[in-house]
Amino acid sequence: MYYSGKRRGEDGIAAVIDFLLSNARLVLGVGGAAVLGIATLAVKRLIERAGRPPDEEPDKKMTDSWEELSLVSASPKLLHKGIEGVVMKQIAAATKKAELSQPIPMPSSEPQRCDADPPPPQRRKRMDLCVLTFADRLQQYYRTRVCLSAEEVCVAQQRALDIATEIQAFLHSKHPDMPLGDMTLAGSLLDDLQVVTADHACLIVPLQLESSLWTPIAGEDTFLGHPQYCMVRRENLEYFPRGRSYWDRHLLGAYLSSRLVCEQLSKAVMESMNWPSLTGTLECEVRPVLGSPELKLEIQGLTQSSHDSGERFYITVLPTVRLGQMTLMAQREITGSFDYVWYQSLYSSETARLAALDQADSGARRKCLKTLKAVCRNCPALRKLNGSHISNVVLHMSEKETDWSESAFSNRFLQAITELIGYLETGVLPSYFKANVNLFQGFTEDDIDEMGFMLYCAVTEPEILLI
Known part of the structure; x- marks a missing residue:
């Protein structure tokens, strides 16, 4: 009962x-x-x-x-x-x-030590671990979990450069009439901003467009209304009809189609190159990634250790248009089903601005950025926060915070967490270079709740981000 x-x-x-x-x-x-x-x-x-x-x-x-x-x-x-x-x-x-932090229990049969006796080595080591401040742990995390070894970076860069050279040589020999500029590697691996492991790079494929025939249309002026979704319009058709430019074959209406450009490069590179032969030449396995909306290559076996662990290295091929001050990329993963839309990348501007600010005052902005990137990559709840989000948070902080010295590193790290919480509460993170761009636009309410919850916990216990 x-x-x-x-x-x-x-x-x-x-x-x-x-x-x-x-x-x-x-x-x-x-x-x-x-x-x-x-x-x-x-x-x-x-x-x-x-x-x-x-x-x-x-x-x-x-x-x-x-x-x-x-x-x-x-x-x-x-x-x-x-x-x-x-x-x-x-x-x-x-x-x-x-x-x-608790003392090590002593066996009852062992005589008690005098207070003057030094603690045993094992206990002294444990006591030393307990007195580490958060700033010390953050520095240790940066050294052991964030930074890449010089050898790892060098090997990844060299392999990516070798593959880029092979692709450019193949295109010039098979499609000599295709007006392309010199291909270059880009991305965080080249800018010393990649963290945790060297696993990706970008290959920029510049399309050479005649400035008198092509005009970029800002995203705000298109019917889409998205400030980073731009269009490239063909001009002067009455004086210079279709066929005057090589890229006229990729027109949809009067606009250059990012989808058609990607399809041609996919057929010319992904489907036509002799990848097994290239694998034998470079001594690492290279193959195109099938089914991806982007043009992407997968490389396995950059080093013997990476081959044994099954780690992969990816190269994303990005057709790029530069007209005036605008850099437009065919990033189908972002623009989705809009066949004639190009994405305006602000990565180069953000990276250059951070480097210039750090050079001016020997600041730790890039160090703070890399540490936050590693934290977000290692924490499942924060993985949707990428380098662009964190770069813009740090740039906004730089407008009102002047002390970015090494001694202030931990304070700026904690301040960035607080700033992120504020942006998540409003659901808006404005781009540093285009204030009308909301970098949180693609997040759902569940995404924001999950990230906000984790960061709220980190305000009182920041050590949980370093696990």
Whole structure:
């Protein structure tokens, strides 16, 4: 009767809790109600455990306690996906850190040491680990988890350059009439901004367009209204009819089609080159990635270690148009089904601005950027934040913050987290060079809730980002 009475009482409380939760969404919103639901479920677990027989196994009780901790700590979306283990690892790491601060128990048979005796080496090492400040841990994270070795970067750059040289030579021999400029490598690997591992680079394929025949149309002036979606219009058709320019064969209406340009390069390069022969020449496996909206190559075996681990290196081939001050790229992965739309890239401007600011005051902006990129890459909840988002946050911070010295590195890192939370709360991160571009435009409410939850946790416990 005692236990049945407990169950009836528990059901009554559960009914009240369920009623509150059903109305919480109206007051707190979806994200707030989800977090409240997680905390409430933990309380219900405690109530349920209070009604269990007293002779239940203690190991089972300990397991339930850990389950309740994981429920309270996990974000709604992480819990829904069933990957509470991420949070459990964080809790386990924090518990281990707490254990390190406890003295090592001494066997009863061993005589007590005098206070003047130095601690044993193992204990002294543990004590040293416990006194590390967050700034020290951040510096250690940067050295061990962020930076790439010079050898790794050199090998990746050389292989990418070799492949680019082979592609350019093949196009010049098979399609000598195609007006292309000199192909160049670009991206974070070349700008010392790649982190964690050297795994990608970009090959810029410049299309040579006659400035008198082609005019870029800014995204704001198109019917799409997207400030980074631009179009390239063919001009002077009454005086210089179609066929005067090589690229007239890629027109849709009166506009140069990014889709048609990509299709021609795909047939000319991806489907026509002798990749097995190139693999034998470069001593690494090179093959096109099939089914990708972008022109992409996959390289395996840059080094012996990467071949054994199965790591891949990717090169994205980007047809590029430069007209006036605008750099437009055929990035089909971004522009989607719009056949005549080109994407205006601001990467070069952002990278150059950061480098110039750091050079002027010997600042740590790029170091802060690279560390945040590594954190977002290693944290599942933050992986949708890319280098462009973080670069613009750092650039906006530079407008109001003058101290970017090495000693202020940890402070700027924490400040960037706070700034990101502010942008996520409004759902708007304006581009540094084009204020009408919202870099968060592609995020859903769930994306923003998940990233905001993780960053809110990091405000009080920033160490969780370094796990």
